[in-house]
Amino acid sequence: MSVRSLPTIQSGSLPLGTTEFEAKRSTLLSVFDEKVPREYRLPREILENPPTDVSSIPASCGILTPEEIDITESNDAVSLAEAISSRKYTAVMVVMAYSKRAIIAHQLTCCLTQWFMEDALEQAKKLDAYLAENGKTVGPLHGIPISIKDHIPVAGTFSSLGCYSTIVKDETDSQMVEILRNAGAVFYCKTNQPQSLMHLESDSLWGRVLNPFNIHLSAGGSTGGEAALIALKGSVIGVGTDIGGSIRGPSAFCGIYGFKPTSYTLPMRSFLASPAAAELNILCSTGPMCRSARDMDLFMTTILAAKPYLLDPSLIPIPWTGMRTPLQNRLKIGIISNDGFIQPQPPVMRAISWAKNLLSDDSHASLIEVKEFKPFGAAEAWSKILHMYWPDGGQVSRGAILSSGEAIHPLSEWVWKEQQAIGMKTAQDLNVMRRDRDNFRHEFAKSWEEQDVDVVIGPAFVGPACAHDTGFYWTYTSLYNFVDYPGIVFPTPIRTKPGEQYDPGYAPLSDACQHVKELWETSNFEGSPIDLQLVARKYHDNxxxxxxSLLRNIFNSP
Incomplete structure (x- = not known):
């Protein structure tokens, strides 16, 4: 790896490209590094000999003032917006605090691709001037710093698909960013993602994103930079995308909230510089990643109040009621202990038991009914979706990476392995795949109806955050991309303990299940947080x- 004037902690090496590529990469890193003032740089001894858990360093390193620590640690977006509106804080104060904390987080986890604090402070000054002159805010996100995943266009910044040859300068905002900007949001950084965007390890030419709670574990992908940044309180709300778990997986790995809406709910216009072959079969969604449930609701309310469907006719104009949506009857909740394909690792099983025990308490019997739930066809869905992601055999992504002399990373190679051998699909191949997908969706809906539940709670992943380069099985999230159901991951108080073991009576459900157990036994997951996933039927996002809203009171969640 290139030597940086602003070093970041890294765990495990990434393959080197050609000499020419590494020179170009070094130049990119240097441009980033030169923007960072000396006083915001962590001591070299921290970076050269870091603790396994780096989550406490931003508050203890001495770079942030007590007020900046309070701004970043004691607020969510809702309370920050109220504090700015009431003039407790200025937008400049808030943006400065989050910009400084973001660059600290980057040195600890390599979570950023771009950092533009000076531009952000100029935005904030204009917002403060507007409030002073008009006595009101420009919108519900006035002065709120929002981090953006690297591939999403923000005017005046660069975007990419996770490899060097795809980097472009964006002159205009994407539709989502424009709505956020008009609501008063301030943009100050963009976040790291995987090479190719299509796997669970956020490892691009910028480096590998580390999990803040255990740097030897992944922060997830494809929105792993966002997850690590938010977990370190260097962002209050981030924007991610999800076609196989890319919001929910990283959020779960890092112990934060993440929401994947039903497709065609939120705008994604201009998110990718070139079309993605995967979306011929599996629809992507965009959504918020944040630290509280009400921040997800604020994000959804703000975006949908702008009526994005008027400019993007692919969107469905569903009115948003969110957390204010009344429950008409007693809520029927299905509990997923396993999907019949892969038994989750021990701390996830503890989290499922924690949730089931709380929900089954007699004091909640008038509000909820709890029953076991078994997802239909999880193994079949996993097999189908892996084929459907790469109808081009991975040729386009592979070619884009190699064209600059960049090396292909391990999980990039892994996701194409089977499809590369098959090659490019024909139009008729796609017709048959989509027919099979739609038949599966009907069978899935039928099974859900027969089991008679409103929502289900289950694992967000087969375990806690995975060890680097081992994010092979996204079955618990990709299933709901396949059927296009909305899902939220939410934090639990469960943390991975040393020495946890599988139940003595464990019997593998599949070869993949056995492999997951072997992965558990060969890594140290201590300290990693556990999220659970809440899912509803398609277009039942409200x-x-x-x-x-009901469950967070029972679980005592933020």
């Missing part, structure tokens, strides 16, 4: 938030 009902999903109604269920969350």
């Amino acid at each position: 009902q999903l938030f109604a269920a969350l």
Whole structure:
């Protein structure tokens, strides 16, 4: 790896490209590094000999003032917006605090691709001047710093698909960013993602994103930079995308909230510089990643109040009621202990038991009914979706990476392995795949109806955050991309303990299940947080938030 004037902690090496590529990469890193003032740089001894858990360093390193620590640690977006509106804080104060904390987080986890504090402070000054002159805010996100995943265009910044040859300068905002900007949001950084965007390890030419709670574990992908940044309180709300778990997986790995809406709910216009072959079969969604349930609701309310469907006719104009949605009847909740394909690792099983025990308490019997739930066809869905992601055999992504002399990373190679051998699909191949997908969706819906539940709670991943380069099985999230159901991951108080073991009576459900057990036994997951996943039927996003509103009181969640 290139030597940086602003070093970041790294765990495990990434393959080197050609000499020419590494020179170009070094130049990119140097441009980033030169923007960072000396006083915001962590001591070299921390970076050269870091603790396994780096989550406490931003508050203890001495770079942030007590007020900046309070701004970043004691607020969510809702309370920050109220504090700015009431003039307790200025937008400049808030943006400065989050910009400084973000660059600290980057040195600890390599979570950023771009950092533009000076531009952000100029935005904030204009917002403060507007409030002073008009006595009101420009919108519900006035002065709120929002971090953006690297591939999403923000005017005046660069975007990429996770490899060097795809980097472009964006002159205009994407539709989502424009709505956020008009609501008063301030943009100050963009976040790291995987090479190719299509796997669970956020490892691009910028480096590998580390999990703040255990740097030997992944922060997830493809929105791993966002997850690590938010977990370190260097962002209050981030924007991610999800076609296989890319919001929910990283959020779960890092112990934060993440929401994947039903497709065609939120705008994604201009998110990718070139079309993605995967979306011929599996629809992507965009959504918020944050530290509280009400921040997800604020994000959804703000975006949908702008009526994005008027400019993007692919969107469906569903009115948003979110956390205010009333529950008409007693909520029927299905508990997923396993999906019949892969038994989750021990701390996830503890989290499922924690949730089931709380929900089954007699004091909640008038509000909820709890029953076991078994997802239909999880193994079949996993097999189908892996084929459907790469109808081009991975040729386009592979070619884009190699064209600059960049090396292909391990999980990039892994996701194409089977499809590369098959090659490019024909139009008729796609017709048959989509027919099979739609038949599966009907069978899945039928099974859900027969099991008679409103929502389900289950694992967000087969375990806690995975060890680097081992994010092979996204079955618990990709299933709901396949059927296009909305899902939220939410934090639990469960943390991975040393020495946890599988139940003595464990019997593998599949070869993949056995492999997951072997992965558990060969890594140290200590300290990693556990999220659970809440899912509702397609286009029941409001009902999903109604269920969350009830459950967060039972679970005592933020």
